[in-house]
Amino acid sequence: MKVTGVLPLFLPLCRRLWPGRLVDLAELSVTLLKATALEAAILAGHLLLYPTGLTQEHRSPVLPAQDGATRLPGRPGPPVVLLHGFIDNRSVFVLLRRNLARNGRQRVESLNYSPLTCDIRIAAELLGRHIEEICDRTGSGQVDIVGHSLGGLIARYYVQCLGGDLRVRTLVTLGTPHSGTRAVPLANAHPIVRQMRPGSEVIEELTRPAPGCRTRFVSFWSDLDSVMDPPETACIDHPDLDALNVRVTGIGHLALPVHPAVAAGIREALDNTLPEEPLSGGLTVA
Secondary structure: OEOOOOOOOHHHHHHHHOOOHHHHHHHHHHHHHHHHHHHHHHHHHHHHHHHHHOOOOOOOOOOOOOOOOOOOOOOOOOOEEEEOOOOOOHHHHHHHHHHHHHOOOOOEEEEOOOOOOOOHHHHHHHHHHHHHHHHHHHOOOOEEEEEEOHHHHHHHHHHHHOOHHHOEEEEEEEOOOOOOOOOOHHHHHOHHHHHOOOOOHHHHHHOOOOOOOOOEEEEEEEOOOOOOOOHHHHOOOOOOOEEEEEEEEOOOOOOOOOOHHHHHHHHHHHOOOOOOOOHHHOEEOO
16 A cells, blocks of 8 residues: 655656666655654644543444434444554544544444553453443444554454454554564563563464454554564464555554545455455555
8 A cells, every 4th residue: 555645846857867776765765754744743633632532432322223214324344443552542543533434434433541551461351341342332243443553452462362353353453563563662661562572471472373263354564664663563474363464655653543545445454345465475555
């Protein structure tokens, strides 16, 4: 999935004046500058929205339709649960939620977990309780989950280690450290960051066999995601999982739950319309 857009007009001139590697470096520099500027703009906007997502959203009970009542158009499928990343809240999904709703996803819920959470296993258990409540309230036997960063890792642990594959039809992860990330070493003071490091007990648990896992996984990863070190750590590589990796080029970590091109890919993943590819090869959608 390429979301870089059009490069500045001076690049064709660079190709004539400095052919070869210099032009490649120039294009890379421009792409990095654009991605960095976009990350900064998204961060500024998110800081403004952050207070609006501090509390859990109000959830109204699902009422049966009255005879003769007009039904809103919607896509068939289970409720969609959005799960944010580390030191974040549900406000990160404002644009994605709006995008899903505009395209027929009427049952979308954003969950908050405590910023004081110190254990992925405990967070996964709490997620399971939320999922059971959602299923009871909506009458649906399953949900789809979209998890950004740590949220995707919590959801995967629930699915793979706590029997959540009975409840989760599709798990979409955005910039999730499936194999552990080495970024920001100074953050190791936080126990949940240590659990996201390569070789941690949690990461090792996720490498164990998972025969018969019923959940379908779709992992979006970006080659410019500075929070994932290396970037490929956001790919799922497990022989027992039905997993598809989607490479996104030209944007960073914060843009993954915000960019409209990624939102379109998420909709396709939830609709099961992404083409199947071997796990080792991943997928690039032009």
